[in-house]
Amino acid sequence: xxxxxxxxxxxxxxxxxxxxxxxxxxxxxxxxxxxxxxxxxxxxxxxxxxxxxxxxxxxxxxxxxxxxxxxxxxxxxxxxxxxxxxxxxxxxxxxxxxxxxxxxxxxxxxxxxxxxxxxxxxxxxxxxxxxxxxxxxxxxxxxxxxxxxxxxxxxxxxxxxxxxxxxxxxxxxxxxxxxxxxxxxxxxx
Amino acid sequence: xxxxxxxxxxxxxxxxxxxxxxxxxxxxxxxxxxxxxxxxxxxxxxxxxxxxxxxxxxxxxxxxxxxxxxxxxxxxxxxxxxxxxxxxxxxxxxxxxxxxxxxxxxxxxxxxxxxxxxxxxxxxxxxxxxxxxxxxxxxxxxxxxxxxxxxxxxxxxxxxxxxxxxxxxxxxxxxxxxxxxxxxxxxxxxxxxxxxxxxxxxxxxxxxxxxxxxxxxxxxxxxxxxxxxxxxxxxxxxxxxxxxxxxxxxxxxxxxxxxxxxxxxxxxxxxxxxxxxxxxxxxxxxxxxxxxxxxxxxxxxxxxxxxxxxxxxxxxxxxxxxxxxxxxxxxxxxxxxxxxxxxxxxxxxxxxxxxxxxxxxxxxxxxxxxxxxxxxxxxxxxxxxxxxxxxxxxxxxxxxxxxxxxxxxxxxxxxxxxxxxxxxxxxxxxxxxxxxxxxxxxxxxxxxxxxxxxxxxxxxxxxxxxxxxxxxxxxxxxxxxxxxxxxxxxxxxxxxxxxxxxxxxxxx
Numbered sequence: 001x002x003x004x005x006x007x008x009x010x011x012x013x014x015x016x017x018x019x020x021x022x023x024x025x026x027x028x029x030x031x032x033x034x035x036x037x038x039x040x041x042x043x044x045x046x047x048x049x050x051x052x053x054x055x056x057x058x059x060x061x062x063x064x065x066x067x068x069x070x071x072x073x074x075x076x077x078x079x080x081x082x083x084x085x086x087x088x089x090x091x092x093x094x095x096x097x098x099x100x101x102x103x104x105x106x107x108x109x110x111x112x113x114x115x116x117x118x119x120x121x122x123x124x125x126x127x128x129x130x131x132x133x134x135x136x137x138x139x140x141x142x143x144x145x146x147x148x149x150x151x152x153x154x155x156x157x158x159x160x161x162x163x164x165x166x167x168x169x170x171x172x173x174x175x176x177x178x179x180x181x182x183x184x185x186x187x188x189x
Numbered sequence: 190x191x192x193x194x195x196x197x198x199x200x201x202x203x204x205x206x207x208x209x210x211x212x213x214x215x216x217x218x219x220x221x222x223x224x225x226x227x228x229x230x231x232x233x234x235x236x237x238x239x240x241x242x243x244x245x246x247x248x249x250x251x252x253x254x255x256x257x258x259x260x261x262x263x264x265x266x267x268x269x270x271x272x273x274x275x276x277x278x279x280x281x282x283x284x285x286x287x288x289x290x291x292x293x294x295x296x297x298x299x300x301x302x303x304x305x306x307x308x309x310x311x312x313x314x315x316x317x318x319x320x321x322x323x324x325x326x327x328x329x330x331x332x333x334x335x336x337x338x339x340x341x342x343x344x345x346x347x348x349x350x351x352x353x354x355x356x357x358x359x360x361x362x363x364x365x366x367x368x369x370x371x372x373x374x375x376x377x378x379x380x381x382x383x384x385x386x387x388x389x390x391x392x393x394x395x396x397x398x399x400x401x402x403x404x405x406x407x408x409x410x411x412x413x414x415x416x417x418x419x420x421x422x423x424x425x426x427x428x429x430x431x432x433x434x435x436x437x438x439x440x441x442x443x444x445x446x447x448x449x450x451x452x453x454x455x456x457x458x459x460x461x462x463x464x465x466x467x468x469x470x471x472x473x474x475x476x477x478x479x480x481x482x483x484x485x486x487x488x489x490x491x492x493x494x495x496x497x498x499x500x501x502x503x504x505x506x507x508x509x510x511x512x513x514x515x516x517x518x519x520x521x522x523x524x525x526x527x528x529x530x531x532x533x534x535x536x537x538x539x540x541x542x543x544x545x546x547x548x549x550x551x552x553x554x555x556x557x558x559x560x561x562x563x564x565x566x567x568x569x570x571x572x573x574x575x576x577x578x579x580x581x582x583x584x585x586x587x588x589x590x591x592x593x594x595x596x597x598x599x600x601x602x603x604x605x606x607x608x609x610x611x612x613x614x615x616x617x618x619x620x621x622x623x624x625x626x627x628x629x630x631x632x633x634x635x636x637x638x639x640x641x642x643x644x645x646x647x648x649x650x651x652x653x654x655x656x657x658x659x660x661x662x663x664x665x666x667x668x669x670x671x672x673x674x675x676x677x678x679x680x681x682x683x684x685x686x687x688x689x690x691x692x693x694x695x696x697x
Binding site: 101 | 491571641644658
């Protein structure tokens, strides 16, 4: 092999390696790993304005004992932005007769997802201060958020709710929020 | 007009007919339930009960004789029951006007054929308010106590010992008893008018050849059929608070501790028959219980439309349960708060952990986004699989005072419950059984959930939601004395069953 051929081969290898890296990062899509403390700030719908995905959102069942899911169109988002779009859609006041288990006025402050698939959802204080109380209501509130992410984004393993940027023990004195919570299929019809 | 329309017309007509005052017609179900036994100084008599839609009713005619009631149906369809100069008026509502005071009933008075039926609770809730003597309805036992009759609640427990077996018989309130032996039959006769005792008093014990059965001989006497391996018996009487406990040790043939002659029965209370017991009272698997009245102080919990607050309800029920458990079982009960103050969740569990409680019960009232949701629920802890398997692990070898090394298992404080989930589930199931006949339950009453107050408990632990304050009917029910007393009694019964189940496991 001549030295010219060797240089060409090395250049080709470099191009292949670069392309592979770019491809890997793109394919990871919504599961982009972003460490705690560095919330993603990419603009919504950066990939395709007006594009939507189908997502299941969760509301109180007719008997009040469980959550029931309803399919909604949610704006498409790249990476962690998809998780934000889903939570924002979940927090939006639903049309009657749907009843949300999340107190009215609750907004999403930030959201980030770790490499292990734990999502941290930072909600405004209304999630706790406007909560009506009761074990069942609190379970439904918490698992509305947990289900919205774990069921729509399979890469999300568990969800921890933060309030005003801080870890909290509970929302209203019952459900332990000090650890990320996995999906609870028993609470969903 | 098609057949479907005809059927609809008929249905509308039927509803119109039934909607009038006191025109509800009931169809009794078979088989008829166990009749009510009425006990008074004058003796006993039975009052038949009728079962409709799983509710027990009594014919007002069957009450008229024993209680000297006169019954009159007026032109408007209301039923007026008169006792002496006091009247009780019943309409088609689940309410009764008792001498001008409104009381609630589980269902309205209704007609079955030519007879008027009232829910059995009419006796204590309505008639009890105007009757000259005390009326106490013990619904689970089908007993109606009239006046000052002595009917202790009697529970029987059987434990296996190295020397044989031990029967522990508790009578609450205290009732003296005499133990006599006639060949293979041991009789325990109580100084009472009657006994409130389960039938049979004890499930058949394990085939050990010592006790064949425990049965009711007559109104005030229990009988114990002894097996062929019995070498002798000895009894001890121990008073404890309002309970009188009789412990009967049954010695197996061939064991060293067997006395030379069977013990003589009929000893006065406080003395030991035959050989003095080398052991103290049996080490019950439950010595201390912590009850946690949820919320408190500024944290009112949830609240009903009529203003009933969760923090007040939980404290009221906790106090009743403490009194019932201590009086009936002699078990120490600690409350995490005995006043209107807020207590952090970790401090509540710490009361249980630091006092080495054997059971932790956190009391709450529920709330729903749907006003119709009703019923009590019992939760035990749920842990994420990865947390549960990774959390409690870890063993440290530490030196002891003697210089030896000892393995110390390390468990994170907030995951202490992981070791007790099975027993917590067992207690939850037992409590559900005891609540079932007494209070409305949710469709799926036993559930698991990651609840902070029970996750740190280093003993079997449950959280009980007694009902929904967001349901107006439930709010009224939960605030009532009868509901709260029923709940406290069910909790006490559940503790008895749980204690016996743990003792049986230990014996095996």
